[in-house]
Amino acid sequence: MERSTQLQNADNELEQQFGYAERVKQILCSRYEKQPLAFVHTYGCQQNVSDSERLKGLLELMGYGFTDELEAADLVLYNTCAVREHAEDRVFGNVGLLKACKRKKPEMTVIVCGCMTQQTSVADKIKRSYPYVDILFGTHVRHRLPEFLYRRLSGGERVFENPDTGESLVEGVPLHRDGTFKAWLPIMQGCNNFCTYCIVPYVRGREHSREQSAVIDEAKRLIESGAKEIMLLGQNVNSYGRGNSEKTDFAALLRAVNALPGDFRIRFMTSHPKDCSDELLLAMSECEKVEKHLHLPVQCGSDRLLKIMNRHYDTAKYMSLIEKARALMPDISFTSDIIVGFPDERDEDFRGTIDLVKRVGYYSLFTFIYSKRSGTPAAKMENQVPEDVVKDRFDRLLALVQEKGRKASSRFEGTVQEILVEEESREK
Numbered sequence: 001m002e003r004s005t006q007l008q009n010a011d012n013e014l015e016q017q018f019g020y021a022e023r024v025k026q027i028l029c030s031r032y033e034k035q036p037l038a039f040v041h042t043y044g045c046q047q048n049v050s051d052s053e054r055l056k057g058l059l060e061l062m063g064y065g066f067t068d069e070l071e072a073a074d075l076v077l078y079n080t081c082a083v084r085e086h087a088e089d090r091v092f093g094n095v096g097l098l099k100a101c102k103r104k105k106p107e108m109t110v111i112v113c114g115c116m117t118q119q120t121s122v123a124d125k126i127k128r129s130y131p132y133v134d135i136l137f138g139t140h141v142r143h144r145l146p147e148f149l150y151r152r153l154s155g156g157e158r159v160f161e162n163p164d165t166g167e168s169l170v171e172g173v174p175l176h177r178d179g180t181f182k183a184w185l186p187i188m189q190g191c192n193n194f195c196t197y198c199i200v201p202y203v204r205g206r207e208h209s210r211e212q213s214a215v216i217d218e219a220k221r222l223i224e225s226g227a228k229e230i231m232l233l234g235q236n237v238n239s240y241g242r243g244n245s246e247k248t249d250f251a252a253l254l255r256a257v258n259a260l261p262g263d264f265r266i267r268f269m270t271s272h273p274k275d276c277s278d279e280l281l282l283a284m285s286e287c288e289k290v291e292k293h294l295h296l297p298v299q300c301g302s303d304r305l306l307k308i309m310n311r312h313y314d315t316a317k318y319m320s321l322i323e324k325a326r327a328l329m330p331d332i333s334f335t336s337d338i339i340v341g342f343p344d345e346r347d348e349d350f351r352g353t354i355d356l357v358k359r360v361g362y363y364s365l366f367t368f369i370y371s372k373r374s375g376t377p378a379a380k381m382e383n384q385v386p387e388d389v390v391k392d393r394f395d396r397l398l399a400l401v402q403e404k405g406r407k408a409s410s411r412f413e414g415t416v417q418e419i420l421v422e423e424e425s426r427e428k
């Protein structure tokens, strides 16, 4: 187990949590003959994967081991995502399945946490309709997992804690990493952008950047422990450092991580086009450890819709970023996120998206059907696009992506490239 950073910022609260962890450990020792096992499942983005590494660090501290088999688990934890309805439905489906598990094994502890639980409607539904969920907690209090477990395991009521705000950047939480060579490194939390379709700012709270020294310390530890690829994470890494006491920005951070000794590569996501500075592109081109790949979500290729989405750039600005990046890094590959079916998306808006996708020549695309998120401005907009129209547009975009993808990978034919083997294919 590693420490995510030294206990520099750890206040009394974290010390208190370590106290609870010790008490949970004692309860577990008296209750189980063998080491109790936790099944942790993570939905959603890399930010959530990274949060789960910290939740697993805390579980490990309390004496839990880990299992991939639900039947073997003494504790089940679902770290949830609220970004689209489909993601939420999967969580409800899987939590529903736990009813039978809990009947067979009543002492099993069931925990639901993460972005979904920040929505009062979700917390209420779980409280009401899923009585076998023991603990529910939100994104602002996840470092308090030991306390919540202690309360429940020592015979207390079901725990429901999802305050709207709280300490979002608690340093010093222990970390359990599954991957050995790929490492997630969160550099910030939350989001200030309020794109009109998106629930993230509501469930994650305002943007806060970690101190550069904390990020660098963690990067050093990751490299020492054998990480070959470090992914710097944030909802909008390009605004890293805003509001911090020390003067820094993402370009400076990238240069600082690049300067660390060792054989490793650096990636980052996500870059918001509105904050993608010339200095960042320059730093990227000059840092030899930084992968020449930019995930630059455009969302759509219509200036009219980009405005309504509150994205703060237009297609001309976006294309100029692509051109600047290509001029500095001729081999760079681009990926993007696209939403199809945003309210009032018209044929000409969608044609703009197709046109932009063709012009950029993405390496690959993450395409999403617009999902209405209650509480966001877009949910109340008129002219929601009918399902069949969205489906048709989505299929047309997908066909284009597949055709382009084949071309994109063929450009490396006949060249020698350094690659990182991530896993062995199951197909022999």
Ligand code: SAH
Pocket (backbone or CB within 6 Å): 083, 084, 197, 198, 199, 200, 234, 235, 236, 270, 271, 272, 297, 299, 337, 338, 339, 368, 369, 370, 371, 372, 373
């Ligand atoms: N912070 C990142 C994205 C985080 S969410 C950024 O701004 O790029 C990942 C992606 O999910 C978004 O880029 C968007 O394409 C998609 N998304 C977010 N809300 C959505 C919604 N309501 N319906 C469909 N897709 C959505």
Ligand code: SF4
Pocket (backbone or CB within 6 Å): 191, 192, 193, 194, 195, 198, 199, 200, 201, 235, 236, 272
């Ligand atoms: Fe959502 Fe926009 Fe923030 Fe990304 S930048 S998380 S899309 S609000």
Ligand code: F3S
Pocket (backbone or CB within 6 Å): 043, 044, 045, 046, 047, 048, 080, 081, 082, 083, 115, 116, 199, 200, 203, 204
């Ligand atoms: Fe989902 Fe939360 Fe990430 S809503 S996309 S897990 S920040």
